[in-house]
Amino acid sequence: MIVAEKKPIEEIIEEVEGYKKILIAGCNECVTVCEAGGKKEVQVLASALRMYFMNQGKDVKIDEVTLERQCDHEYLEEIRNIIDQYDAVVSLACGVGVQFMAEKYFSTPVLPGVNTCFMGVTEERGIWTERCQGCGQCILARTAGICPVSRCAKRLLNGPCGGSTKGKCEIDPNVDCAWQLIIDRLKALGRLEQDYEKLTPIKDWSTDRAGGPRKVVREDVRI
């Protein structure tokens, strides 16, 4: 899922400076799971902002809504009838949702309420780590399900570098060397010969973000 972190309240207060009617919009998917932008977080933020503005003697209306997702037309349409009542929206969805809402309701300022971080997993409650960087050409079949693009600091494709020490990456003693993990796993699967010994050719990075904003088109499902 997409992992995000709440923005500090002070930053959000600065963002909404001057607006009198604000809608806080949460998202029921990824940001709910990483406890950054779901219904609970919307309630807490709305409550904190109401108290802040009241304390400042400012009359600011703050409403709450949590949509199923903010990256699909049908869910964003759900607020079409009420959006004009507000002069700004603070969206707690990931960067995708903030942008899509801004595109849909282009005459209403849409402000981000979280910092979107990466695609990752919940290792345990309260700890989320990166797993995928969306390079567009998945080679996990050859690397025992461990990604060298997202987990190797150098994004090497054919084994560890000289900096790999005791299974850790040279950038940080707490970061595992992805290639150590891959080799260990391939050994356990008995696939060292087939997968590790065979060289992976130079990667085509045009499907990575280095190639520019990407698009996926499926003619077979288009109406």
Added chain:
Amino acid sequence: MEGDCRFNNGNIRAKKRVAQAKQILDTIGIGGERVQMYNLSSAEGPKFAQYAVEMTHKIEELGPNPLKKAKAKMAA
């Protein structure tokens, strides 16, 4: 006491949530000192009374919630 929660680690979670609430109240200018967590069991009546008195004194020193004044001003 801390850690002796009948819900296992419920009071540890509560401690973290109270800390978060304090931080939010500080950020928005209400004051985190207005929220306090104490650990005790249902058998410790006198201690409960002692904490209640302690908290009452603290609140009396801090004065009324600033939102009360703000609300009254805005209503006027």
